[in-house]
Amino acid sequence: QSALTQPASVSGSPGQSITISCTGTSSDVGGYNYVSWYQQHPGKAPKLIIYEVGDRPSGVSNRFSGSKSGNTASLTISGLQAEDEADYYCMSYTSSDTWVFGGGTRLTVL
Amino acid sequence: QVQLVESGGGVVQPGRPLRLSCAASGFTFSNYGMHWVRQAPGKGLEWVALISNDGKNKLYADSVKGRFTISRDYSQNTLYLQMNSLRAEDTAVYYCARDRSTSWSLDYWGQGTLATVSS
Numbered sequence: 001q002s003a004l005t006q007p008a009s010v011s012g013s014p015g016q017s018i019t020i021s022c023t024g025t026s027s028d029v030g031g032y033n034y035v036s037w038y039q040q041h042p043g044k045a046p047k048l049i050i051y052e053v054g055d056r057p058s059g060v061s062n063r064f065s066g067s068k069s070g071n072t073a074s075l076t077i078s079g080l081q082a083e084d085e086a087d088y089y090c091m092s093y094t095s096s097d098t099w100v101f102g103g104g105t106r107l108t109v110l
Numbered sequence: 111q112v113q114l115v116e117s118g119g120g121v122v123q124p125g126r127p128l129r130l131s132c133a134a135s136g137f138t139f140s141n142y143g144m145h146w147v148r149q150a151p152g153k154g155l156e157w158v159a160l161i162s163n164d165g166k167n168k169l170y171a172d173s174v175k176g177r178f179t180i181s182r183d184y185s186q187n188t189l190y191l192q193m194n195s196l197r198a199e200d201t202a203v204y205y206c207a208r209d210r211s212t213s214w215s216l217d218y219w220g221q222g223t224l225a226t227v228s229s
Contacts, residue, residue: 036215051215
């Protein structure tokens with residue numbers, strides 16, 4: 001199972017919005033609404049921020065939103081804050097009864 | 111509150127075994143599937159294995175199938191990963207994570223334990 005495709009890096013200024021894409025195939029992202037997103041700060045464990053494409057766990061800021069079109073899922077962060085600087089990973093359930101992560105995207109807040 | 115605490119990491123020679131543990135607390139362990147996810151130094155996340163809440167279904171990534179075994183002990187509320195025939199490329203921080211029932215996402219993670227395979 002190949003990793004989902006994410007941009008290696010994105011950046012934005014405080015207050016701006018950014019979008020991170022996550023491209024897979026019809027066997028994973030396109031075939032199921034089981035796409036989730038994780039935020040990971042350096043040296044820390046990942047944290048779930050979006051599940052089932054666009055739902056937020058309790059306690060996660062509504063500045064984080066998710067969507068999907070075809071084989072590509074997207075994470076949008078609005079009103080960028082310094083604390084959002086981190087690595088972001090998408091993950092999808094697959095038709096092989098496995099899970100696959102994206103390669104990760106480093107977000108830099110300028 | 112939900113807590114997951116991994117242990118068992120260390121330095122091991124290629125070809126040797128290692129068993130990781132994940133002690134769970136703060137939730138009803140038998141109600142949730144559990145995953146192992148790993149992260150090689152400076153690299154991204156890689157899904158490793160899942161065990162269902164009842165222990166009957168076990169799924170593995172191709173990269174570890176036939177070498178790693180996931181299991182759980184309900185009396186100890188502990189998740190395990192038995193890793194055999196270890197290779198240098200298995201060097202990683204190993205995280206255990208709880209499956210958020212019905213959504214196939216990982217809602218709580220441990221802090222990770224580092225397994226280093228080196229001669």
